[in-house]
Amino acid sequence: MSDAPHGTVARHSAGCRCDPCRDAVSRYVADRYRVAPRAGTPMSAEERERVAATRAAQVAATRAEATSARRPWTADDLTVALDYSRSAVEAARMLGRSQSAVAHARQRYGPGRPEVLPYRERPARRRRA
Numbered sequence: 531m532s533d534a535p536h537g538t539v540a541r542h543s544a545g546c547r548c549d550p551c552r553d554a555v556s557r558y559v560a561d562r563y564r565v566a567p568r569a570g571t572p573m574s575a576e577e578r579e580r581v582a583a584t585r586a587a588q589v590a591a592t593r594a595e596a597t598s599a600r601r602p603w604t605a606d607d608l609t610v611a612l613d614y615s616r617s618a619v620e621a622a623r624m625l626g627r628s629q630s631a632v633a634h635a636r637q638r639y640g641p642g643r644p645e646v647l648p649y650r651e652r653p654a655r656r657r658r659a
């Protein structure tokens with residue numbers, strides 16, 4: 531969904547978790563919070579609360595709308611769930627599953643865990659740039 535190049539916060543926000551994108555976020559967070567308070571723009575308590583509330587609402591919505599909850603993961607499901615160009619919320623909506631189900635699938639079957647993937651057809655692993 532995002533056309534932002536890898537190694538940017540925008541691409542990470544779109545769901546990419548490749549090393550360059552993770553590094554970009556690390557640098558962003560470090561820059562944002564290392565600077566002196568008067569020069570920087572740390573999020574206010576209200577901002578943090580709003581961000582957290584939006585996130586919680588999205589997560590809750592995917593749980594409320596999930597139609598495929600508790601169905602076994604198929605190879606097709608996992609191809610969608612493990613496409614890191616999507617956020618877990620986006621993948622959850624496509625699959626009729628909850629955000630937490632997708633997050634769990636990413637932990638269980640994602641990069642670095644191919645040995646537990648019970649299917650012959652594995653999603654193509656992304657090359658790290």
Ligand SMILES: [Zn+2]
Pocket residue numbers: 535536537541542546547548549550551
């Ligand atoms: Zn990336």
